[in-house]
Amino acid sequence: MLLVLSDEHKEHLGFLTEVDTAVVGEFGRIAVEFLRKGSNPKIYEGAARKLDVPAETVQHGVEGLMYLLTESSKLMISEMDFQDSVLVLGFSQELNERLLQLYLENRKEIRQILSELSPSLPHYHNLEWRLDVQLASRALRHQVKPTVTMKLHLESGGIRNARVLQTDPATLLHLIQELERGLAELKSNHCRRILRNIK
Structure with missing residues (x-):
């Protein structure tokens, strides 16, 4: 399953081409930290001063990277699908490999964080x-x-x-009929096709 990114996310991730791959690794660490503890504007400002870019640009880059990692982890996409999803961004081979490495290193932890955030x-x-x-x-x-x-x-x-x-x-009978209709719809070919694509 390929990850579909909006134009806005592609634009935010486009900033990663302007920085070194070591900085991308640091952005990945900041993105995971952002998931754990929440946003910290001081980190964005410090990174922006070092890179000589606006803090908002750094924030968008980190948030775009965080979205890429969380959505990939949530869907548990394979290495091949991740590479194909990132390929449309037009990054260099080295940057694609760094992003894949970030995904593989952090997907278990990200899934754990997401499961803790989901309502019980x-x-x-x-x-x-x-x-x-x-x-x-x-x-x-x-x-x-x-x-x-x-x-x-x-x-x-x-x-x-x-x-x-x-x-x-009478109301109970109507409720039972509606639930049975919903279960029958779940067995239809159309619904099975949708469920296959979700998995």
């Missing part, structure tokens, strides 16, 4: 349900109102909590 969503643990039917009432002689009460147990980070849901059977 609760997941299913257990479900209890009960069907309540009012058989008769003096006020409502001919109406029967069944309700389904569900207690959904969720787990998030080792902590369990419960949600109580209540609905009528």
Whole structure:
């Protein structure tokens, strides 16, 4: 899978051709540090003074490099695909090899950082349900109102909590039909093609 970069990112990464490959390595270290601890404008200003360029140019270069590394790590693209993705930028062979080396050295750490940043969503643990039917009432002689009460147990980070849901059977049946339709759509050829491209 090739990484597609916007024109803005290509422009930001274009600055890397103007500096030495050792500086690109330093920018890569700054980009990973940026992911770990956040942005530090003083680093950009110091690098800008040494390179005699505006601090904004350095910042864009580092952010462009960070985007390249994070997106590549997120998609776990192969070495060949990474080289092909960078090839469209028109860099020298030496710079392409340095970027590949940066990617290979840092992809595990970047994936770890990204996994820590992602929100922890609760997941299913257990479900209890009960069907309540009012058989008769003096006020409502001919109406029967069944309700389904569900207690959904969720787990998030080792902590369990419960949600109580209540609905009528018609709404529950409609919900089941929609979920089954979604699962059937997942098995369609069109959806399988999309999922193959995502992986």
